[in-house]
Amino acid sequence: MQARLVCHVRAARTARGLTQAELADLAGVSRKTINTVENGVFVPSTTLALLLARVLGVAVEELFALAGE
């Protein structure tokens, strides 16, 4: 069974007062990628997940979790 990923990137981003474009710029990806990650359309790679966590100054587990955890 495939586990569902719950994404908290939007909450972490808005808590830091960043726009999608600003986060995209800091992470070196397009705004489209940030938007698809936030909407759960796209599951990011481990590298991008760690990069987003670093940019947002949180642990990666605070950004992504498995549904039901």
Added chain:
Amino acid sequence: MTETQQAGERFLRWRARLLPLTAIALIVGNAVLSGSAPRSVQDVLSVLAVVVSGFTLVMTGGLLPGRLRRLAEDESTAQHRAMALRVGYIAAVACALGQYVAALFVPLSAHQALQIVLMTAIAAPMISFGAQEAQALRDAG
């Protein structure tokens, strides 16, 4: 939004719009040319130019400079590309199977059959990639 982000988005939107048009041009051009024989070198080169430019747009960030190219080739793009290539493979197989059945009822030369399968295999990923990118850009606002 920084200048690089803006330039990257402009390129992404341009590419998403251009790819389906390139695919249509390829299909129409090929259909027109397949009826006329013999073909001139110019005809073949024009089809080849469309194929190469479409393929380049699907597979690479074109001739963009470093940071901009990384932006145009980021993870969601790579995912859309992988899906587009899968769509192309499935379309080519489906097209070949369709032709196999059709050839039982309609005479079809090996050359024509090959051309149709190849065009499908090239055009389907272009359309799919362009549509996925356009959708993601629309969603991003």
